Amino acid sequence: MAKRSPSRQQGYAYLWALTMVLIMSVYLAKVGETWQNRIQRAKEAELLRVGLEIKIAIKRYTENNIGDNPQTAYPKTLQDLVQDPRVQFPKRYLRKAYKDPITGEDWLYINAPGGGFLGVMSKSTAKPLKTANFTEDYSGFNEAKSYQDWRFAQWPNRGGGRR
Known part of the structure; x- marks a missing residue:
């Protein structure tokens, strides 16, 4: 063998x-x-949650406009939503100045007419995984090409919707 x-x-x-x-x-x-x-997907969910929270905070801030000065109609920074600089006592619309969950950096501001900002958007140009089946609050996000197309804003005279 x-x-x-x-x-x-x-x-x-x-x-x-x-x-x-x-x-x-x-x-x-x-x-x-x-x-x-x-x-x-977790970052996207956090982006949607925080973005809506910021949008609601801007709405509350503008509804509580002090005086007739249009310069005070919109916040200048997210910190203005954490502590309203227009009043002497603590007035908060936002718990903290959140960072963009996608990039971990500061948001891009959507400038408001007359100064300040009326919304935020991510700096990320990456394509989102979620491109459909959004709730009514986010209906403008369908078929977005990047996270920058997800804009969280309190648009003037439009009821707060996107575009």
Whole structure:
């Protein structure tokens, strides 16, 4: 009976090990992609929640306009929503000056006529995962090309909707 050489058996073991590494790599790539999508969806949900909270805070701020000065109609920064600078006593419309959940940076402001800002939008130009089936508050976000198209604003004389 012929004996197999050890080098030939080692070749099969090496081939088997390479196959297992390939299978594990493909599996780990899929797991990584799934986690990335899950993280992205969580950031999108946070963006929608915080954006709506800021929009409501701007609405409350403008409804409580002090005097007839149009310069005070809109806040100048998010900090104005955390502590209204127009009054001496603590008046809050927003719990804190939130950062953009997508970038972790400050928001881009949507300038208001006469000064201040009437809304915020993300600095991110990435394409959102969610592109349909938004609630009525976010109906203008359908088919957005980037997160910058998700604008959270209290539009003047339009009931607060988008565009």
